[in-house]
Amino acid sequence: MGGRLPTGNREIALGTTTLHQVRAHVGSIVHVTVQVPTGGTRTVAFRVVGTVSFPSQFGLGGLGTGRL
Numbered sequence: 001m002g003g004r005l006p007t008g009n010r011e012i013a014l015g016t017t018t019l020h021q022v023r024a025h026v027g028s029i030v031h032v033t034v035q036v037p038t039g040g041t042r043t044v045a046f047r048v049v050g051t052v053s054f055p056s057q058f059g060l061g062g063l064g065t066g067r068l
Helices: 016-021
Strands: 011-015 029-035 041-052
Touching (some): 011 029, 016 041
Parallel strands (some): 011 041
Antiparallel strands (some): 029 041
């Protein structure tokens, strides 16, 4: 892991592959879009504060493939 774990609002740590896919680095601002329960989406800016690695599977098929 590089950097640190997120400790504040609007901070995020990303997997190494996702970090490369979005062409970001520790210190970058990335925009994360999520679906909201009421319908539609919401996009929020986060500062990348670290990189993390995840096991390939948690028994539920893994976390996904990052950015689409």
